[in-house]
Amino acid sequence: MAEHDFDTTIKVAIYQITADTGSIPNAAEVADATGSSESDIVAAFERLHANRLLVPEPGDPTRIRMAPPFSGIATAFPVEARGRRYYANCVWDAYGVAAALRADAVIPARDGHTGEPLTLEVRNNAPVLQPYVAHFAVPAAQWWDDIVFT
């Protein structure tokens, strides 16, 4: 199997497990799911990171912090969909979880300044529009300089 195909297999496995469980799998879990060695999975994680497709947990290459739009840790951007709670990396990614799952979703967000609860919803593959706004603090050219901050 070519390296490209292996990485694609691993990427799809990561996302499928995340969609099915609500949690991003670690290297051992992906190895079990794909019949691969954990060291091969860690190497694939590194290549997928180099291609900007995921972000490993700092200091632990066997775990994933971000498989955009999903977050590997609890964040201020939960997404309720398919009867599960997922976590997104930001408000864009919160909508992204609903788009990736192609599912209705409720997103209990908060105003970035006041902390006031602001609920977003997706129904029938479309957002329930509100007069809210998103603000990106970092220009597009710099998004990946510090993707966790972005």
Added chain:
Amino acid sequence: MLLFRSEENVNRWCEARGLPRRPLVSLDQLWQMSVIWYGNRLTVESRRPAAGEIASVFSSLGLTDPFWDPKADRWG
């Protein structure tokens, strides 16, 4: 990126941190961005838009400010 109830709250957030106010994105624009970036993320065919495509994607959504120009994207 963060969500705000109003433009006024964005201004207050920026003032409190000494950060510049950037272009605002409506929920409709944000949803369209999400579908373009993530709509096929669970499939074998998924990929993020290439650097050369991103400017036209943003432009198609009405996001034309230089803020959205990814040409300095060093990893693209």
